[in-house]
Amino acid sequence: MIDFTFTEEQEMFRKAAREFAETSVAPHVQEMEKTGEVSDEVVKALGTAEMMALTIPEDFGGLGLGYTARMIALEEISRISVATAMMLQVFALGIEPIVQFGSDELKKKYLPGLAKGERLSTTAVTEATGGSDPTGIRTSYKKDGDDFIVNGRKCFITNSHIADTINILTKSEDDPKLFCVFTIDKDLDGWRATHKEHKVGMRGCNTGELAFENLRIPKSQLLGEEGKGLRVSMSAIGDIGRGGMVGCALGLQVACLEESVKFANERILYGKPISALPAIQNKLAEMKIDLEAGRLLAYRATAMQDSGQRSSNEFAVAKYFTCEAAQKAAKMAVDIHGGYGCMEEYAVTRFLRDSFVLGPSAGTSDIMKVIIGRWVLS
Amino acid sequence: MLNIIVCVKAVPDPKEACNIKIDPHTKTLMRCDVPLVVNALDKNAMEAALQLKEQLDVHICVLSMGPPEAGNIVKECLALGADEGFLLCDPAFGGADAYATAFTLARGIEKIGAYDVIMCGMASSDGSTEWVGPEIAAILNIPVVTMVKEIVESDKDRWKVKASLDNGYRLMQVKLPAAFTVTRDLNTPRTLSFSGIIKARKKEITRWAIDDLGVPAEAVGLKGSPTIVSELSSTESKRQAEMIAGPREEKADLLVQKLADLGAL
Amino acid sequence: MENLQGSVWVLAEQIDCQVLAVSFQLIGQARKLADELGTTVETVLLGDHIEEQAKLLIAAGADKVYLGNKTELEFYQPEIYSEMIVNLASERQPAIMLIGSTFMGRELSPLVAARLQTGLTAHCIDLVLDANKILEAKIPAYGGLLSIICPQKRPQMATIAQGVFPQPELDESRTGEIIPLDMPVDIPRRIQTLEVVREATDGVPLESAPVIVAGGAGAGGPEGWRKIVDLARALKAALGSTRPAVDEGWADLETMIGQSGKVVSPELYIGVGLSGEQQHMVGITNARVMVAINNDAKSPVFEQVDYGIVDDCREFVPVLIKKIKEYQEKKVTC
Numbered sequence: 001m002i003d004f005t006f007t008e009e010q011e012m013f014r015k016a017a018r019e020f021a022e023t024s025v026a027p028h029v030q031e032m033e034k035t036g037e038v039s040d041e042v043v044k045a046l047g048t049a050e051m052m053a054l055t056i057p058e059d060f061g062g063l064g065l066g067y068t069a070r071m072i073a074l075e076e077i078s079r080i081s082v083a084t085a086m087m088l089q090v091f092a093l094g095i096e097p098i099v100q101f102g103s104d105e106l107k108k109k110y111l112p113g114l115a116k117g118e119r120l121s122t123t124a125v126t127e128a129t130g131g132s133d134p135t136g137i138r139t140s141y142k143k144d145g146d147d148f149i150v151n152g153r154k155c156f157i158t159n160s161h162i163a164d165t166i167n168i169l170t171k172s173e174d175d176p177k178l179f180c181v182f183t184i185d186k187d188l189d190g191w192r193a194t195h196k197e198h199k200v201g202m203r204g205c206n207t208g209e210l211a212f213e214n215l216r217i218p219k220s221q222l223l224g225e226e227g228k229g230l231r232v233s234m235s236a237i238g239d240i241g242r243g244g245m246v247g248c249a250l251g252l253q254v255a256c257l258e259e260s261v262k263f264a265n266e267r268i269l270y271g272k273p274i275s276a277l278p279a280i281q282n283k284l285a286e287m288k289i290d291l292e293a294g295r296l297l298a299y300r301a302t303a304m305q306d307s308g309q310r311s312s313n314e315f316a317v318a319k320y321f322t323c324e325a326a327q328k329a330a331k332m333a334v335d336i337h338g339g340y341g342c343m344e345e346y347a348v349t350r351f352l353r354d355s356f357v358l359g360p361s362a363g364t365s366d367i368m369k370v371i372i373g374r375w376v377l378s
Numbered sequence: 379m380l381n382i383i384v385c386v387k388a389v390p391d392p393k394e395a396c397n398i399k400i401d402p403h404t405k406t407l408m409r410c411d412v413p414l415v416v417n418a419l420d421k422n423a424m425e426a427a428l429q430l431k432e433q434l435d436v437h438i439c440v441l442s443m444g445p446p447e448a449g450n451i452v453k454e455c456l457a458l459g460a461d462e463g464f465l466l467c468d469p470a471f472g473g474a475d476a477y478a479t480a481f482t483l484a485r486g487i488e489k490i491g492a493y494d495v496i497m498c499g500m501a502s503s504d505g506s507t508e509w510v511g512p513e514i515a516a517i518l519n520i521p522v523v524t525m526v527k528e529i530v531e532s533d534k535d536r537w538k539v540k541a542s543l544d545n546g547y548r549l550m551q552v553k554l555p556a557a558f559t560v561t562r563d564l565n566t567p568r569t570l571s572f573s574g575i576i577k578a579r580k581k582e583i584t585r586w587a588i589d590d591l592g593v594p595a596e597a598v599g600l601k602g603s604p605t606i607v608s609e610l611s612s613t614e615s616k617r618q619a620e621m622i623a624g625p626r627e628e629k630a631d632l633l634v635q636k637l638a639d640l641g642a643l
Numbered sequence: 644m645e646n647l648q649g650s651v652w653v654l655a656e657q658i659d660c661q662v663l664a665v666s667f668q669l670i671g672q673a674r675k676l677a678d679e680l681g682t683t684v685e686t687v688l689l690g691d692h693i694e695e696q697a698k699l700l701i702a703a704g705a706d707k708v709y710l711g712n713k714t715e716l717e718f719y720q721p722e723i724y725s726e727m728i729v730n731l732a733s734e735r736q737p738a739i740m741l742i743g744s745t746f747m748g749r750e751l752s753p754l755v756a757a758r759l760q761t762g763l764t765a766h767c768i769d770l771v772l773d774a775n776k777i778l779e780a781k782i783p784a785y786g787g788l789l790s791i792i793c794p795q796k797r798p799q800m801a802t803i804a805q806g807v808f809p810q811p812e813l814d815e816s817r818t819g820e821i822i823p824l825d826m827p828v829d830i831p832r833r834i835q836t837l838e839v840v841r842e843a844t845d846g847v848p849l850e851s852a853p854v855i856v857a858g859g860a861g862a863g864g865p866e867g868w869r870k871i872v873d874l875a876r877a878l879k880a881a882l883g884s885t886r887p888a889v890d891e892g893w894a895d896l897e898t899m900i901g902q903s904g905k906v907v908s909p910e911l912y913i914g915v916g917l918s919g920e921q922q923h924m925v926g927i928t929n930a931r932v933m934v935a936i937n938n939d940a941k942s943p944v945f946e947q948v949d950y951g952i953v954d955d956c957r958e959f960v961p962v963l964i965k966k967i968k969e970y971q972e973k974k975v976t977c
Contacts, residue, residue: 604762
């Protein structure tokens with residue numbers, strides 16, 4: 001018999017994450033919307049609340065809690081601020097390749113600082129010539145003795161300007177079939193964050209470009225095997241990246257439903273709250289159905305991940321479903337609000353803009369279908 | 379080592395208070411559908427104990443009387459940092475008024491054994507009498523200060539605290555063991571942390587039923603309550619609003635006219 | 644179980660040698676109850692230099708005053724006060740004991756009740772005798788009134804806030820007994836009052852304010868709350884609040900009107916952004932005119948006031964303030 005309930009401890013994790021989001025993140029949402037900038041206080045609060053430590057093993061200063069706990073935390077934080085959840089999920093995206101493929105030396109060097117939020121991380125794959133198609137990247141490496149020299153640029157990288165511990169995917173100058181992932185930090189010369197993007201949504205989450213110019217990287221910074229870098233980056237983006245987007249999407253779905261219910265109960269038309277109207281109830285029902293389904297897909301995937309099973313296909317399904325559902329939910333929430341849905345003081349306008357950014361992150365819906373199609377036909 | 383026992387109550391979440399119903403037979407609160415949370419003011423008491431634990435050698439026991447679900451809030455207090463949890467749980471304890479509640483908790487405190495300080499919120503969000511804290515103290519024959527808004531000194535054998543007054547306070551010096559009920563001005567309660575929840579895995583919750591406390595059934599619960607609810611009646615409102623309608627400026631004009639007519643301007 | 648025919652007691656309270664209004668109000672109500680029961684009204688008064696006050700208690704309706712008039716009793720000391728009252732009550736066996744719901748009352752009455760192992764009811768908004776001559780304390784709850792009784796234990800104790808019962812007429816010709824109390828021996832002295840600090844308040848206390856502007860959750864935040872404060876200022880009104888506004892940190896606990904707060908009876912009450920929840924509304928007794936501003940046309944507050952305006956208070960209040968100022972300026976210049 002399948003048990004679909006959370007454990008008592010998981011319910012407490014949810015409570016802790018919700019309390020954290022409501023007290024430490026919520027007060028900063030308006031400002032993040034206005035400036036589009038990352039809030040230093042939010043980053044600090046995330047560190048103090050050990051949110052970056054969830055998926056780091058206890059041996060290296062983390063809480064070793066696994067991916068279901070992570071999903072719960074992301075869902076609750078996203079409900080208050082999708083931007084913050086996105087920033088947090090990408091921290092984990094930067095942490096995972098080090099945990100899975102880093103040498104003991106690298107783990108000891110970075111993981112304790114990452115767990116405390118003293119170091120901030122990301123993983124940089126996408127470029128102008130390839131995101132959906134990572135093999136199309138042009139950032140190159142060439143060997144020089146025991147070092148690697150890297151040149152190139154990355155774009156649409158979340159946390160580009162705040163991260164100091166970055167995993168970069170590079171392609172061999174000599175053989176386009178060989179890839180390497182390196183972890184770079186601020187001790188290395190030859191890289192910098194350049195252009196900052198101004199996104200229509202997820203404001204408060206930093207996205208931008210990185211440039212590498214004759215960046216000299218010692219071989220100790222290599223993650224996994226030389227030449228096998230694609231495997232390193234895809235496994236990170238596959239499960240962690242997709243899983244992170246699922247958490248962001250679920251939280252947004254919850255927020256859309258809650259705001260819609262609140263508004264529908266308060267708005268009086270024809271002498272009654274509009275929640276009495278079938279048209280509104282229909283929309284609320286759809287949001288609810290998508291939320292229930294999305295949650296099941298999400299936690300099924302994290303349960304598999306926690307038990308050590310391969311789960312990237314299940315995450316592709318969850319990512320596709322929840323990100324599409326969140327975009328639908330945001331549109332429905334705006335519709336329910338009528339004219340007020342166009343006014344910036346109403347949170348639903350922010351939900352709509354945030355929902356746009358869910359789609360292309362960690363793989364577009366079309367790419368998810370490519371993966372799922374492959375899975376079906378395999 | 380300072381032994382602090384914090385008494386906490388599981389109450390229906392005040393944010394969902396509209397769903398609370400009264401049982402028409404016993405005329406006590408039916409708490410089924412509304413989720414239980416830690417009474418807000420008890421969190422201030424917990425926070426005070428936790429802050430002391432950060433500075434001194436303090437052992438914190440959290441004690442609650444409630445239904446089995448109240449075990450969750452005891453667990454939550456362990457996750458916040460309390461060392462041991464105790465739940466007094468038995469159908470016989472149900473329906474208790476303030477006195478019966480205080481009596482049962484006092485017996486629980488005696489069974490826990492060592493204590494220097496008893497702390498709790500000054501009132502609960504549901505019953506809200508403010509009686510349980512001082513009545514526990516009276517039953518245990520220890521001094522009590524209610525409505526504490528600041529702990530000025532916390533020595534091993536005596537404390538100095540500020541207790542709220544209307545527009546002011548009284549500064550009290552109390553010999554331990556003693557009881558204190560606290561206000562929300564005392565501190566800002568911390569939120570749950572993930573590592574606190576992990577640490578709570580190893581902490582124990584001891585559950586005691588009526589036989590464990592060794593008290594007769596007539597002394598606890600509804601049977602042990604000197605007060606009972608004899609009736610619930612509805613109130614009729616004597617007013618019905620005359621609505622002032624129209625565009626905003628017009629409404630304001632009409633209201634100002636009304637206020638002027640009443641002589642309020 | 645027979646209803647012992649003890650007397651009706653009031654634990655009177657004095658601050659700075661002045662008996663509080665609530666104590667007089669309770670003697671007024673105690674008189675009614677005692678007359679119905681066919682018994683006497685007795686009060687306990689502890690303090691120093693309070694002989695004249697004791698006489699006032701008799702003028703208000705007490706037949707007997709147990710007077711503790713000693714230096715040591717000048718300020719409220721919980722151990723001494725509770726010991727004296729418990730000893731006296733054990734000896735004299737009153738049927739009923741009423742206490743004002745003041746800071747002292749709310750600490751002292753449970754200490755006494757627990758030691759006498761009897762029942763104590765809080766937040767009473769009425770006291771009557773039921774068919775069995777048992778005290779029925781009425782408290783507001785769940786949209787209605789709960790009647791609480793203490794059928795077996797004695798005395799039947801209750802705390803009542805100032806303003807619930809009317810001030811009785813003082814009749815100087817009334818006679819009564821003043822019985823001096825001795826200091827008890829062997830009291831534990833584990834609590835000491837080192838200092839009592841009262842900050843001066845500006846303005847009229849809520850309980851006697853003729854105009855009150857009360858705000859609630861509808862203020863939406865500190866900014867919205869400020870607008871309500873401005874409205875109170877514009878009307879020269881006292882500021883009141885509901886529990887949600889206090890919980891959010893916008894308003895001080897002292898401004899809270901309601902079941903666990905102040906009881907008021909203004910000429911004019913304006914409720915802004917509050918939903919008319921019972922816990923708040925029971926604090927308003929005998930207001931002459933009540934007005935409410937709330938953005939929900941179906942809000943229960945509109946069934947409890949005389950005039951209502953449906954609007955978002957954050958938008959409406961500034962317009963109202965503007966209109967008030969315009970009116971006041973016109974008045975001055977005419």
